[in-house]
Amino acid sequence: MNTKAEPTKGANGADIAKLVLAVIVLAAGIFAYSWFGADGSVPQSIRLLGVLAALIISLAIGAFTAPGRRVRAFLGESQFEMRKVVWPTRDETLKTTGIIMVVVIVLSLLLGLIDLILKSVVLDWLLKLGT
Structure with a gap:
């Protein structure tokens, strides 16, 4: 467990803009899935790939914000701790x-x-x- 106490800082404008962009990309992917599926012209597999691409892009955008860096650090520490477990x-x-x-x-x-x-x-x- 990490014993360092780090003060939490508020999100700056660039981080907020990146998070808003990530939400917009994800919402656009979900909207496109339903929009192109209404008339049946685009196969469901292609629409699903579009949603997955939007999800990956939005996660990539969110990973470069301060909360995203904290999540990545937490996941790294969790993976390190999982190696210590005796199964x-x-x-x-x-x-x-x-x-x-x-x-x-x-x-x-x-x-x-x-x-x-x-x-x-x-x-x-x-x-x-x-x-």
């Missing part, structure tokens, strides 16, 4: 899964038994005593 082996995973399944079955049987006992107490004993 369980297949055998450990299967054993843990088996134990969890047994516990779930035992608890569901126990809760079902408690429900049955409470139902018989309420319906058979308490309601018959009132009559």
Whole structure:
């Protein structure tokens, strides 16, 4: 974990303009997808490629803003931390899964038994005593 405390700065005009441009590009891609699909003249695969291109372009534009640089730094640190994780082996995973399944079955049987006992107490004993 990063222990450096960095003050957050407000977005400057260029960053805001880049983010607005990224939103406009993405909105244009989505609009073009629906516009060219209305009459059926453009195949759906081509329209989908257009939306994906607009998404990639808008992400590229947003990556060069201050918030985009912070996201890239966060993803880099996350990837570094993921390398430190010790993943369980297949055998450990299967054993843990088996134990969890047994516990779930035992608890569901126990809760079902408690429900049955409470139902018989309420319906058979308490309601018959009132009559």
